Amino acid sequence: MKYSNYSVLIIGGGAAGLFLAHKLSFSNNLKDGILLVTKGKLGESNTKYAQGGIVGVMPDNKEDSTELHIKETISSGCGLNDFASVSFISEHSCAAIEDLIRAGVQFDRDENNNLIYTLEGAHSVPRILHGAGDATGRVIEEGLVDAVLRAKNIEVYENAMAVDLLLDRARDCKGAVIYRADIDDYEAIYSGATVLATGGVGQVYKYTTNPSLATGDGLVLAKSAGCEIKDMEFIQFHPTALNVKDDVKMPLVSESVRGEGAVIVNRFGEEFISKYDERGSLAPRDVVSGIVHKYLKENPDDSIYLDISRIGLENFERRFPTITSICREHDIILENMLIPVTPSAHYCMGGVKANVAGETDVNNLFAIGEVACTGLHGANRLASNSLLECIVCASELARKIDKKEFSSIKKIDDEIKKTLSIYDEARELPEYNCDEIRRRIKNIMWRYVGIEREEKGLLQALFDLKEIGRILGSDKKCLNREQYELKNLLRVAEIITRAAFARKKSIGAHKRIDYIESEPLIVGDYREDELFVK
Ligand code: FAD
């Protein structure tokens, strides 16, 4: 096995990992350099598919304020948010946007070169910046990839998957084991700081907007290292994925389409959401998905559409070029003004417990972006707060690392040698049909741990997942990336299901039909009247 040494190892090349690498490229403190590993091609990530935009509470937006953004984030999260994280991230949003612009990211502007803001569900004012209309994620990803590739002190490994963490006897993290698919071999990376920026878990569900790499790897690595994992029952279902029933990845129809005037209707063209919630199609995402799900359960022959007639075709095509071409690729006739949509798993509010600088329970192991749970989102994320969290937390972690004292590894201790020996050892490993088993996990989760949950279904899910565990066995070493991902998906599925079982209340994105009574709105360790005292 090859051994390498870096000051910082960043696992993941989405917004969080790339932005951290970019910020660290200016540090003079990292004499062994930075390695960024990504399990696919650089740029392939959830980030790349983000459409609606990124929250920025900007001084030129006179209607807006951090107080308002904080309040709406907490109200969307049903009060289960961490107030300190929410206020920190909101107060750093303007700096984050300015930093992105400096890094080369171009947000949409009007004819006077002013930034343009759009609206999404549960925001009371337009405060969402976007790029190339509805390709904000691609614009951010491309801008940051360019910046990272230009930097002299960053090395990038593509097709390189972190499969284990190197923990010494004191349980300090000293790096990771990387499986390099191109050469079918392992490499031990020793690092002074190891950062999980591995993104979400959407692939655990049959229908998801997340690409196939979103298998919760970082979460499983952190859990195995002894980190606390939080809030995993809170999975956000987006109400308007394009209804193409693709069980690998569902294309999204951004919430900003509703922000610009579209409404959710049934097949008779009737707007029905406002019968259940006066905020209608722009109610918080958990509310809209819950209503759509209930409506379709009660009206199984009906279908749901986005009626775009208030936007008008010409406007729509200009403002949403990505969604327009996705619709055309799927033979949807936009001239009819109706886009067929359906709920789909989209975002994980839970994750590795971390503060806004990515610090976890394990020394020298950090988590940022969707894999982390800083408490920003509570029980339901406010739209476009995720990209913001990636950038603010990456920036804060970069500041921490820049000041860190690095000591080079002098001796590899026995605990680390034991971990490495697993991957050094040549032996026969079992083969199984990864595609088929992946589909089974996705079906179980969709059926029993989806938008609505109840005890009977959750127990059935745990039973079925256990059966799959028997097939996969307990070996840590696997044959290939597909097997590693499958084992991670299974662990993530179990974690979500156990968390959903444990919370015997309905709140936010966690809807227990056997416990429909909601928790009180504010349940954090603060009172609503204390929220804005500085
Ligand atoms: P990702 O962007 O998912 O990147 C994870 C990276 O980690 C990838 O490079 C992956 O290859 C790598 N990786 C994973 N596991 C391993 C491993 N074991 N070894 C090595 N590398 C690994 N949020 C918003 O705020 N606004 C939006 O408009 C918006 N729209 C969205 C639209 C879609 C379709 C989706 C799916 C999400 C959207 N989100 C949006 C959510 C947001 O895009 C994500 O939460 C955010 O981009 C996550 O960034 P990240 O850097 O944490 O992870």
Ligand code: SIN
């Ligand atoms: C969207 O564009 O609808 C996605 C926004 C988000 O997930 O924050």
